Amino acid sequence: MTELPERVSSDQTETEAVDGLLEEVLREFAELGTDADSLRVELVTSEILGEWWDAGDDLAAELIDFAATAPAPGRLVAPLAALCALATGADQREAARVALDKLGLGEPGWAANLGKVTVGECWRTVDVYGDESSVLCVFDTGESTHGLLVSVDYSAFGGWADEAVIVESPDEVIADMRTQAAESDNLVACEQITPGRAHQVLADAFAATERQDDPDVTDDYVRFRALALARTRALPEREQLAPPREMSAEEQAQIIDDFFANAEVEDTEAARVCALRLIEFGLEHDPRRPLRVGPGKLVCFVDAADDGEVELTDEQDEALEAVLPAWARWGALRDGLSEEAIEPLLEAVEERFYDRDLDESGFYLGDTDELDEGQIADVLARRQFAIPSVHTEIGDEEVELDPSEPEQRRLLVLGEHPEFQHSLGEGDIDEETFLAVAAYTAIADQLWDNEPQEVWQAAQRLTDSGLERTEVLDTLARVLEERLEPAEGEGLEFDVDDYISALDELG
Secondary structure, eight states, X not given: OOOOOOOOOTTSOHHHHIIIIXXXXXHHHHHHOTTOOHHHHHHHHHHHHHHHHHHTOXXXXXXXXXXXXXXXXXXXXXXXXXXXXXXXXXXXXXXXXXXXXXXXXXXXTTGGGTTOOEEEEEEEEEETTSSEEEEEEEEEOSSOEEEEEEEEEXXXXXXXXEEEEEESOHHHHHHHHHHXXXXXXXXXXXXXXXXXXXXXXXXXXXXXXXXXXXXXXXXXXXXXXXXXXXXXXXXXXXXXXXXXXXXXXXXXXXXXXXXXXXXXXXXOHHHHHHHHHHHHHHHHHOTTSTTOOOHHHHXXXXXXXXXXXXXXXXXXXXXXXXXXXXXXXHHHHHTTOOHHHHXXXXXXXXXHHHHHHHHHHHHHOTTOTTSOHHHHHHHHXXXXXXXXXXXXXXXXEEEEOOTTXXXXXXXXXXXXXXXXXXXXXXXXXXXXXXXXXXXXXXXXXXXXXXXXXXXHHHHHHHHHXXXXXXXXXXXXXXXXXXXXXXXXXXXXXXXXXXXXXXXXXXX
């Protein structure tokens, strides 16, 4: 396939521009000849357009503009004719048509057959959760039959296409789809749908992919994108669906009440915020079925929480590990899913939280290779008590930091205390704030290093007495702050023995 043409500087001649930008593309079309099979032309054009789209270059527009001044306009006829049918934007297809007509050199023999297909059967598989679907549309060119197979991911963006491919034997694919459904233990359904319904599904899915800045699509999607969009346009008029029903704040509150009345999870303010965020995520990414639960959708919600797209405080994030499995089971039962379907749903949620803990634990356990399993568990508990998350907000910026690095650990502590950030940012910090910052960051260091050990022991006793984590840290910081004194030169110091004695009296 062609390499991406390099852009040219303004002082290059038109001939050099052809050589630099278009020569390989023009050569490929010349090699096709005037009597090439129309599907072959469409596949070559789609691959070229895919390369340009993947690289973020609109070279099709440059090719159309160049046609007006090309020194050898005859060489532009074939690619322009192909763009009339395959360019992904209507304006660009029209511009290619205008440029081709202005050349007045006619069209290749294959041009009249581009996009001329008869629509056959359309089939769809969908999993029982509504997370994933595959759509196959059959097309007949008169000389051969082929299919467009598109994978649609409904976990986010209202359903988006992440893979598209032209298949040579659609009958075999239909047979495979039926077999998949038959062998899925009722977790996958296969059905024939109308071409109008297929048009609606595919058009919406492709539009959702195109709205993303950097969609995570397969190589086949890139290669067949332009032809897939053209085949979708060839389908009969799309079926129209009613717009998603809006959900009032009162309805959302009622749903949350129903959830806590019927799910086995503690009803706290933090847990209720988690449930609200799940509803909001559904309304944004799955507006037709906002309360639907599926492995992919719930995993995407956790991903969004980790990326900061779903805003949760540390307390709410901690509550999420209990709320999400309960939400999954409650939603599955409400939707009538079988126990055979509920089990993999809960497993997916559990695995996502396991992976999440594993990802973050690497920041906490980098120096524990020689410890046994029990010792590692204690280290992790102690350090996560000191620094519960590697994500924080400094100013208006969400950042990920490494708590094993003292300076980054200090920033994570400050992230929990926005009241300190303004004074530090302005460089105008009073003595009271200076001592408080010093105490909180020192407590975090002491817990991280377990030195002195009495700090963690006191923290555990205070927790056992019923104090929340923030209250424990406030108590420890206050004990230390009361003993901080200026050291010789710069810095602070404290009497370790007196400090340990005070710690022993806590709890």
